[in-house]
Amino acid sequence: MSEKVQVGNIVEGKVLRIKPFGAIVSLGEKVQGLVHISQVANTFVQDINDHVSVGDIVKVKVLSVDEASNKISLSMREALPAPPKSKPHYEKNFRSKENKSNYENRTIRPSDDYFKPQTTSSDFEDKMKDWLKQSNERQAGLNKRANKRS
Numbered sequence: 001m002s003e004k005v006q007v008g009n010i011v012e013g014k015v016l017r018i019k020p021f022g023a024i025v026s027l028g029e030k031v032q033g034l035v036h037i038s039q040v041a042n043t044f045v046q047d048i049n050d051h052v053s054v055g056d057i058v059k060v061k062v063l064s065v066d067e068a069s070n071k072i073s074l075s076m077r078e079a080l081p082a083p084p085k086s087k088p089h090y091e092k093n094f095r096s097k098e099n100k101s102n103y104e105n106r107t108i109r110p111s112d113d114y115f116k117p118q119t120t121s122s123d124f125e126d127k128m129k130d131w132l133k134q135s136n137e138r139q140a141g142l143n144k145r146a147n148k149r150s
Helices: 110-115 121-149
Strands: 010-019 022-028 031-036 057-066 071-075
Parallel strands (some): 031 071
Antiparallel strands (some): 010 022, 010 057, 057 071
16 A cells, blocks of 8 residues: 555545445545545534535545555544534533522522421321221222112
8 A cells, every 4th residue: 555544644535436334535546445424524424425525625534554455444523623622511501609699508408308207107197097087988989889880
């Protein structure tokens, strides 16, 4: 293969063919490589035709060269300039503790109510008695209706 084609180099090539799985790029005389569809852009590529066309001159980075099978793996994505770094999405909408108006004044957390015992044992017994009474009344009503139908 050509000395020009070394792993890590960024070279220019011409798009020869487009397939559903990627683009075949010519790097010189009798030297071709494949840019897989996942290596075309920094975003998801549904249709490669939206990004490249036959005859386009593109910059590609050589990812791998397999001398035995005469295959070259290329990447347009890695040849692109680095995208600007932005804050991660989970940091964008949060205010710092210093900016919260009454952060220091908060003494009770919402979770405190959740973990606080809801009833005492005597309350529980009273509730069980009420439930049993209501359950027996409902069952008696159902039995009464069933007897009327038969």
